[in-house]
Amino acid sequence: MSEYLLYPGCSMESSAKAYYDSLMKVAEPLGLHLKEIEDWNCCGATEYLGISLTPAYALISRNLALAARQANGTRTVVAPCSACYLNLAKADYYMREQPRLGHMVNEALAAGDLAYEPGSLDVRHLLDVIVYDIGLDIVKEKVVRPLTGLRVAPYLGCMVPRPDFEHRWSDHEHPVELDQLLKALGAEVIDFPLKTHCCGGHMTQIGPDTAFELIRRLVSSADTYHADLMATLCPMCQLNVDAYQGEMNRHFGTSYHMPVVFFTQLIGLALGLEAKELGFGSEMVSARKALAKIGLEAPEPVAAAPAKAHKAEGLPMPPPLTRRARKGSREGEVKS
Amino acid sequence: MTGGNGRKPEQQERIGVYVCHCGSNIAGVVDVQQVAEWAASRLKHRGVVVARDYKFMCSSLGQELVERDIKELGLTRVVVAACSPHLHEKTFRTACARAGLNPFLMEMVSIREQVSWVHTDKEIATLKAQAVVSGGVERVLHHVALEPLRVPIHPATLVVGGGIAGIQAALEIADAGFHVYLVEREPSIGGHMAQFDKTFPTLDCAACILTPRMVQAWGHPNITLLTWSEVEKVEGYVGSFNVTIRRRARKIKEELCTGCGICQEKCPKKVVDTIYEAGLGYRKAVYTPFAQAVPKFPVMDVENCIYFQKGTCKACEKFCPTNAIDFKQDDVVMQVEVGNIILATGYEIFDARKVSNYGYGRLANVFTSLEMERLTNAAGPTNGRIVLRDGKTVPESVGVIHCVGSRDRNFNNYCSVICCMQSLKFAHLVHERTGARVYNFYIDMRTPFKDYDEFYQRVMEEGTLFVRGKVAEVTDAARLPGEEGKLIIQVEDTLAGKQRRIPVDMVILSVGLEPRPDANEVAKRFGISCSVNGWFIEKHPKLDPVATMTEGIYIAGCAQGPKDIPATVSQGAAAAARVLGKIQQKEMALEPVRASVVEEQCSGCRICNGLCPFNAITFHEDRMVSEINPALCQGCGTCVAACPAGAIVGTVFSNEQVLAQIDGLMLLNLEESLGTPS
């Protein structure tokens, strides 16, 4: 069993409850042992960073300090939420890159009898751990109900593949990890061009017009490719594209119906678990129709995807680049 | 007084000390007159007969001071205290030689870089300068007269790389009457230039200006053309390199082949040609890369040949009218002796698949510059028609993106020099052949050389639309009407200050230049080095760009760094001139700064063998001792320091010399009776 310290983040307990529930259900079958950090606090999302430097990073680092204290053998903190993941990873990275920041933060932490040594923990996202630590071979083995015929648009959002200081992902713009995982579950994965484009984040609260436009782009693209649903790994993305889809439709006069679920929910379905216990039904844009597809013996024929340029005739295309994502794959150059 | 090693003070030497002002560079901080006077009086007992100070020792008058003193005062040793030896050691050595004193009896000490340029306290600086001069005096007492090693220069030359740089160099040397071995890895010479269509700024056809030279190289009595060949090993040193060349088996008997091309025609196996056609066209398993290939003999690609893979076919053999196919042909390994080597191995283009936001490899109608060259080439896969990836549709709008993979810390930090001009050339060709609307996306416009900026003006006049902005993304995800089915270029038009989305049919990426992937191995094979970015390192970036730190090895063309064709040709000619100069002299004097093994003290541990960066040390099994080849040794001193028995000595930096210099620096050589050193 692989052991990790879990930082759930505030959303997992409320708006992204389905993420939490499905994660808890699939952790054991996958061999993922998660220990929640004791008394963790909110990471500050993108709000605190805009107020003041040291308090923002001190808020984040309290969690790192608590995790380090609790560590006991493992040195990896897993964060399923993208913003939390980025905040924790950034805090650790910047404190290493700029020792002055590390000193200031530790000075603040000392007021609470805590300390954190930058670099003593690895911060990783849940998808990274499943694909690279557990491995897709294990995942494939455990699949009992392959999601055959389900057309999924993999949606990673922006904060996981970027800025990726530790080079954990295969690419910043079109990473293959989520695609490969969904393929391992048996789903039909569309080549979603906006897979790492922003959902608007907190703009739904601050500048709704901007946010609705960003949401519209995502939903419209997934729709053009005839996706049955979008699979995401970020609570904010799920909330925006799901809960605000209605308002977005009204704003533009459109009538999209694009369900958005968490990738752990799909893992759960493929492992044979029941939809209800995986949090299905809690989404605002119902995924019922999409789910119906997986229950069928012979899935109904899917409408043809938009024609892309034929690669068979005409001039040859270059072969795909074999991408390897591992720490230091850029030959040691730290992208500052 | 004696220090370690039991050496005796030499009373017979007559030493001249010269302290330079270097204008105010030294004199502004060090009291140079004082230093000279101090040397004359306090070091008299060590042999100093004259000590002068002068404004600019390196001037002719300064040098004459030294020469006159040598002749008139019978000096046997000279110490010059001035700038760093890197600058003028040779000057003063030559001056001594002119006056009849062995040049290696002169020692130069730096009181500029090591004293006046690093201290501000004048008193302390003057004291330090005195100590430095004292060190120099002690050291020079242990110098010995040395003669340079003279090695003969073999008149033949090896040129590695048959691109325009290599061809230029080879032709110049051959025309001068000396023999050249021109080795090329591909089946034909010509290099990248043979792939291009038109070349900037004149827009003349690349093949038209290149092929005459290629033919000349083929027919030249003084050139041995070895294509489909590679250099495997290089041994020896300047003037007598022993090179092992592997001539790979073409599976074609050259003496029988007429170059008719029937084998190519009949071969049933088609393969994507990733080298010459840049992946955009096909060739057969037995092929010549292009119609004007030199030599005309095809080669067989055994990995794709049906006979070699499965044992059947043999169509080429069946149809060859002169029975020139020979499946059993083996590689031939040959050895040649040459005096000098020129490396002109060229470049590779940046892999645009790495820039995933530009979509190369994912979006069909995104092309690299090399693919575009093939498209525009009249002998290319589309016979010069500029069309989309489907091979049929003519684009109505084209976007050309500059700086792909260059000037970018995410990829290559440097500017690739030719891409702006190349992008302008593409804009011109697209206008000429298709009448499409053309956009060029740039950060800066780099058009510095002769007729380059005029070319830019011309392209502007033709109606190309210029957008100053580094393209953020090329995507097929339509957002607005009019974008469906197109490639959308998203960029900030920095001059207008707004983000723009520009739909086009075709995108051309002007990718940067990179060193060959095996540049490091090749460098090692020849005994030179590569820079951090992978280009071969020149001796001096401004003053000596075609020589390397290894005598006898020269570099030319893009192997040294990205450059355009005029600069490449210039470097090829420059390297040739250097080689011809060496050949004319028939022999070369090597600096006698080198190490040698004292055999009696060598224990045969061989620690030094692996440390030598120039592979100059050989081990004699019979006598169990190591020996240093004086011609290969560059006098770096690594082995001297490493030898645990102290059995290796270096001329010009022997233990005695160094220890004496230290004693002098610490002023241990002053008369005891005068008390503490002043």
Added chain:
Amino acid sequence: MLDVNLERVRAGLRTEEDLSLLHEVSASTAGVSRLEMCIQCGTCGGSCPSAADMDHTPRMLFAMLRAGMREFVLRSNTPWICVSCYHCVVRCPQNVHIADVMYSLKGMAIKAKLYQDSTAPDFSRTFVDMVEDYGRSYEFGLATRHYLKHFPLRLPGMTSMAFGMLTKERMTITPKRIKNIRQLKAILKRAKEVETSNEAGGAR
């Protein structure tokens, strides 16, 4: 200067504009900002998904920043429209920490009270107040306070969504609190003190 009414003289941007602005921004940015390395290529402005709504593209903002145009920069809505998607950061050929500079500018704008539209700063403030009180974010409280103040007209349209979120247990009416909230408060209090002295040093 000659006897002239300076207010009537038409001159361009004066060089005595606040050149310390660049240094100040760098000092309050996490990591090394590398702002001085910007070559104004425009990749950031081209990548930004919300650039259409910004007063100035990120690139233009940096040009103004380096010219020392303090008021323009801090009044610009650009940092507030930034969605932190990090496209600009990974594509920037000079590795400028663009998104993190945006965070610094937000903080500076708040301190200087120079932001135009108070929606975004208010939202952040409310969020931060909640976190400082409870140690966890409290969406229900945050949403109600925020919408009442800034988007009252959206409230009716949002009732169905709010109702859905509540019944699907995706939102709680009462806030959650961490156990050791005192520890957190102590840490944040000291952090603010440290930050104040950092800024005082950075402004030099």
